[in-house]
Amino acid sequence: MRGIGVSPGIAIGKAVIHWKEQIDIVREYVDEPERELRRFRTALEFAGDQIRESYSRVLQNVGPNEAAIFEAHGLMLQDPDFTGRIERLILDESANAEWAVKQVSDNLVQIFENMDNDYMKARSDDVRDISERVIKLLLQAGGMDFTQLQEKAILVTRDFTASDMSQIQREMTLGVASEVGGRTSHAAIIARTMQIPSVMGAHGLLSTVGNGDLLILDGETGEIFVNPDEETLARYKEKQERYECFLGRLSEIRGKETVTLDGVKVELGANVGSSRDLDEVLKNDGEAVGLYRTEFLYLESPMLPTEDEQFEAYKSVVEGMDGRPVVIRTLDIGGDKKLDYLSIPEEENPFLGYRAIRLCLDRQEIFKVQLRAILRSSAYGNVRILFPMISCLEELREAKVILENTKDDLRQRKIPFDEGVLAGIMVEVPSTAVLSDHFAKESDFFSIG
Structure with a gap:
């Protein structure tokens, strides 16, 4: 059986099934x-x-x-x-x-x-x-209680909510599996942080698994084995040991300098979607934010975020990194990332069509608001600006002109920003890679996507 691996690791143990009480709600007329x-x-x-x-x-x-x-x-x-x-x-x-x-x-x-x-x-x-x-x-109906496990087990249910995950006893929970859910659910996010091997979206799970069945969960591949044979069990026990050894090695190098075997110093950065990700970056020795995906700010908002809202979001990340580089990518919307409040025409291949920098160059009022917010945040740390989906020199040049005009606007309004802020491009389409020597002359840095 296969679902969606949402939190890596191997779990081997007996299943404990939690049946969620199905509550039928009927319409009733009330007198008062x-x-x-x-x-x-x-x-x-x-x-x-x-x-x-x-x-x-x-x-x-x-x-x-x-x-x-x-x-x-x-x-x-x-x-x-x-x-x-x-x-x-x-x-x-x-x-x-x-x-x-x-x-x-x-x-x-x-x-x-x-x-x-x-x-x-x-x-x-x-x-x-x-x-x-x-x-x-x-x-006045009861809910599931995950705090009463008598022995270590793998929890199995139809769906896990964030509230369910908040009750889990980490020391008693070997893994979790559910029939519905996916990687972006809040339950999955909590499972990853708690380092609980988890598989969600496993259709037919409850009709296949019984209480006490021996399960193997692979939180990476999404595979689930019910009452596996000896050969499969031995194979996954070995895989479990290798994974735990890998985690142990990772903890040993935390705090050490990031340098190759031949002595070359490397800047090790992390990707973030908001300031909520900073704790993990700093806890794991992140030396930079290599990519701040600003589209999440737009995706989580019911309307276009204002300049001040964006400024506060970027500033919190920049200040949190305390002088370490923060590469902020300008809006990359389109393709699989759409906004209900922003009309984007349908295309046969939206991934290479009207998206990212092309959308921003066409709707400059949106682009300028974001650039002002990013520039303002640069006064609080080490900010670099990254333009996504650049495919020709003309797009880069036009984006840089708008950036310079935005700087002039802030200067006239006497709003501080870093005059030396760097501007680079994502190299993620073939034309940019082929012409990389030309782009290098007009970009401060590349990010290979």
């Missing part, structure tokens, strides 16, 4: 909508308390980046649009609270699942997580 509204608001308060407990537990046991997931859950509970829709159904249609919560959350889930972007699709899991929490409180 105001009383029903109070019942809903009480459930929201308790849900908020639970989320704060999850935040504290994850902050202590996992880390601040993962705890931020529950901050977002708490903000959703306070979102007047989300709660307002539920309250209007209760008051205007005399609907029972649990049905109103499910109607509103189902609509939001559908919106997220219809998006083309995998990251945004995965946000539907958060909506389900939050709504299930509120509905269970309304119905």
Whole structure:
């Protein structure tokens, strides 16, 4: 059986199945909508308390980046649009609270699942997580308890939410497997940070696996073996030992200088999508941010982020790196990364079409806002600007002209920035690679993509 490997490592152990209680929500008419509204608001308060407990537990046991997931859950509970829709159904249609919560959350889930972007699709899991929490409180229904494992085991269920992962006892959990989910889900993110071998999206898992079955999980390949033969078991025990030895060697070199065997010093950087990734970069001796993927700031926003919003996001990463280089890539949207609020024409090959630098050069008002934010952040550290998907010298030259005009604008407004900020290009299309000697004369640096 194969699913999606979402957290690397090999897990070998007995399966413990957690069946999530299926709650059927039916529409009921209430005689006192105001009383029903109070019942809903009480459930929201308790849900908020639970989320704060999850935040504290994850902050202590996992880390601040993962705890931020529950901050977002708490903000959703306070979102007047989300709660307002539920309250209007209760008051205007005399609907029972649990049905109103499910109607509103189902609509939001559908919106997220219809998006083309995998990251945004995965946000539907958060909506389900939050709504299930509120509905269970309304119905006074219990949930799964992962804290009562009597022996080390591999947890198996239909789906893992971030809330489920927050309860897990790391020392008793050998691995996790589920029928649904993927790499971009918050549950998967927490599993990776906790270094729990995990496979998600394994269709038919619950109809194949029984309590006590011996399982092998490969969190890299997504393979799952149920009651494996001796030969397979021996092979994966050896693979498990090799992986644990590899992790041990990695921990031994942490803190050492990054230098090749023949004495050449190398700058070892990491890719980030936001300041939430900085802890891992610094914990693992990152000497630079080699690529700051700014598109996540746009993908996570319901509208184009403002200059100040972008500036604060970039500044937090730049300051966090404390003088070490931060390479900020300008907006790379298009292809498999689409924004619902930004109309992009359909193309036969969108990966090489209207995207990244071509979109920015065409919609310069978007490009200039981002460049101003990046330049402003350069006053707080060592910033380098990276232009993506450059395919000809004309594109590079036009981008550099816009960059210089943006600098002039900041100078006139007496806004500080690093006058010596470097500007480079991604070498990721054949034409750029073939003409690399020409590009080298007009670029401060290359990033090979």
